[in-house]
Amino acid sequence: MTSRPRIAMVLGDPAGIGPELIACLLADPATSEQADILLIADRDEWRRGMQVAGVELALAETDTLAFAPGAPRLYHWELDGKPAYPRGASSAEGGRYSLGTLSLALGLAQSGQADSILFGPLNKSSLHAAGMDHSDELHWFAEQLGYHGNFCEFNVLDGLWTSRVTSHVALKDVPAMITPERVGAAIDLIDQALRRAGMASPRIAVCGLNPHNGDNGAFGREEIDVIAPAVAAARGRGVNAEGPFPADTIFLKVQGGPSQRQFDAIVTMYHDQGQIGIKLMGFSRGVTVQGGLPVPITTPAHGTAFDIAQQGRADPGATQQAFQIACRMGAQRRAAANA
The missing domain is CATH 3.40.718.10 (Isopropylmalate Dehydrogenase)
Known part of the structure; x- marks a missing residue:
């Protein structure tokens, strides 16, 4: 059995810098050498992220939420009606997209298919406009996972x-x-x-x-x-x-x-x-780690940076660090499950 962690990734709020950061991360050959990755994203938002970042990576698409060894794969998911997301601004559409992709990633973690989750930056105003009634995403994660501990x-x-x-x-x-x-x-x-x-x-x-x-x-x-x-x-x-x-x-x-x-x-x-x-x-x-939850969840700590979104100026350093932590904690979680 492979010891590589399986990481579910989502772009975060499409109006921010998340798509270009994830594009930079996945375009680095060293990334796919460390983990099996399933990206849950609207393919058009993924392509936009690559375009902004100035990178190109052909991901094989899968019709099922399943991991495979080797190169990262893409599971296409889009909002009903495929709305046009405002760029560089909060919106209910961006919040609904963020929560929708995260829900799928959390489901993979709950079923044991994903060992950890990495998400691009979220915007709390967008999440609240989309109907999230928690103070932050951490409390929403706990509710989605049915977790009641510290x-x-x-x-x-x-x-x-x-x-x-x-x-x-x-x-x-x-x-x-x-x-x-x-x-x-x-x-x-x-x-x-x-x-x-x-x-x-x-x-x-x-x-x-x-x-x-x-x-x-x-x-x-x-x-x-x-x-x-x-x-x-x-x-x-x-x-x-x-x-x-x-x-x-x-x-x-x-x-x-x-x-x-x-x-x-x-x-x-x-x-x-x-x-x-x-x-x-x-x-x-x-890096922000959603600590104490039954599944490791990481994200860059800097936020959506609407002021520089779509400009190709975002620094992927925090996203790369978040990935490294997701790998280490995911590998530990998988080893414990297989012990």
Whole structure:
């Protein structure tokens, strides 16, 4: 039995840079050497993506949602009525196309045919216009997969992973959501994800919530009463976690390559606490991993970039990194299923 992971791919929102990024990825001969790939896409959008990217790749089409070894294959799927998608703008049509192709990819993962999923950037306004009533695609993925456990969005840059205890919520709501249970769950999730990505004993740093870690309780006790006990409990479970650390200095401890870093991952308390740091370190290379779900799902972290769509200027670096992570995590998932 082949050990190559099977990856289901979709273009993302057709109005953005996803089609050209996937075209660049698949046009690289090294891509097909690492995985068996099924691209689920409207063939016209796929061709448009190649045209914008300035590449040419003849994909064999298949009438069935099935993988085959060798070169990537294309399963043609289009919206009823084949609408004209607005370019460089959000739309309900773009959202419906995104959700439709992703639904097929999720079905392959649920049936065990796909080991992981890679998708081009999505636009939340388009998804909501198309009827998605969740705050983000991660919660929609969980519903589609029937998953009710803990999950969290991870961001990855050159081997450095970050996660967060709270995500797409107003800052005024964050303090009440910082509980020992939630902090502990966030630590465990990223530890498990890194192990599934091939790291034997991940080193995890945990941020505080308040400026300067609350300065020994002078302006906030979350570090003392909540976060430090959660870190200690995680260590008691065998997780290599430390903290809490002040959020304004923790990223200084993870500069340089993997051998130079003090930690492999950082758990932050809220969205911008980690996103600002990791995006400043390398915006064009960042990857989002939909963590905790039963199937690995990855995407570039930079979004649809409507302002440069259809111009051939998109940098495929993050998409290439997302593919590498999808390969590693997909191979681990397949090995576990075959054990």
